Amino acid sequence: MSGTGAPRILVFAYSQLGHDCLELLLRRGKQVVALYTHEEDPGEALWFTPPSSLAREAGLSVFTPRRCELADEVDRVAALKPELILSFYYRYLLPPAILEIPRLGAFNMHGSLLPRYRGRAPVNWAVLRGERETGATLHVMNPRADAGDIVDAQAVSIGPDDTAAQVQERVNRAAVAVLDRQIDALETGAAPRRPQDETQATSVGKRSPEDGRIDWSQPAATIHDLVRAVSHPYPGAFTYWGGRKVYIWKTRLSEGRDAAERPGVPVWQDESLYVYGGDGRAVQLLRLQPEGEAESAPDPQRPDIAGGDP
DSSP states (O other): OOOTTSOEEEEEEOHHHHHHHHHHHHHTTOEEEEEEOOOOOTTSOOOSOOHHHHHHHTTOEEEOOOGGGGGGGHHHHHHHOOSEEEEESOSSOOOHHHHTSOTTOEEEEESSSTTTTEESOHHHHHHHTTOSEEEEEEEEOOSSTTOSOEEEEEEEEOOTTOOHHHHHHHHHHHHHHHHHHHHHHHHHTOOOOBOOOGGGOOEEOOOOGGGGBOOTTSOHHHHHHHHHHHOTTSOOEEEEETTEEEEEEEEEEEEEEOTTSOTTOEEEETTEEEEEOTTSEEEEEEEEEETTSOOBOOOTTOTTTSOSOO
16 A cells, blocks of 8 residues: 555455456555455355455455445445545446545446446356457446446457456456556546447346256357356356256367257267257367266267267
8 A cells, every 4th residue: 555645545346357456556556445345155166366365465454245235335435535446346336325435436347348248247248159359448437337438448359269267367467457557547537538339338147057058059159159158167058968967168169060960969970079059060079077077078988978869
């Protein structure tokens, strides 16, 4: 934390992106006064470094209200006397009464190139829909989710076989770069602003594990994109073969087409396992996991795992 005279910054953050942006603020000596974040779910494997651990190491107070309790935090936020609020992957919308407190405004870092992919899990959705580019956008916070004026943004590429986790790592780095570029201007109230183009806006919602079920009637590219979008550390794409749930963690698109093959039926060819989509194109299965067993490459000696009709 910096010395007297530096603007007081209140941070709302979660996930690895939240940790990395908070780390940048502390490394640059900014006067962070406290952290609002979320309790870790004891039933969920933690695949990122929570910002709370970094905040506690820095001697910051850490608050973890539930969504229903956030409206009651106005007095505590006001008592912290923040002059600037920054949000990095915090899951809840901040009440207008909190947004109005800091004299320098409130700003959020979103994991897409706004106005596209407003809402939850933007990186997963971008991969799911076969996008070849996404990014990180710093924008003004207002009562509408991800709809405020844009301060700055940085694009990242999405390769045809990249998983959402790989893309998220690039988005995290882009977010830190954007914050690093703009933090001084935010502290002086001189950060640029431009309205979002509402005609280009798209919104997405929260995803659930059940959304990972594979529809083999879809084109093979769509199936491949689903697998990439929800692979580790996310819940995974899955199917049922012979009444058994099987997770598909990694695939590769095949070049050839064979309209005679039935969608969803596993086919062994030259020691490799393929499944055809509804467009006659196949995906090669590279990593799979029958429920209750270890993940592995497909094994032709295990026809019970991938044999027969879905």
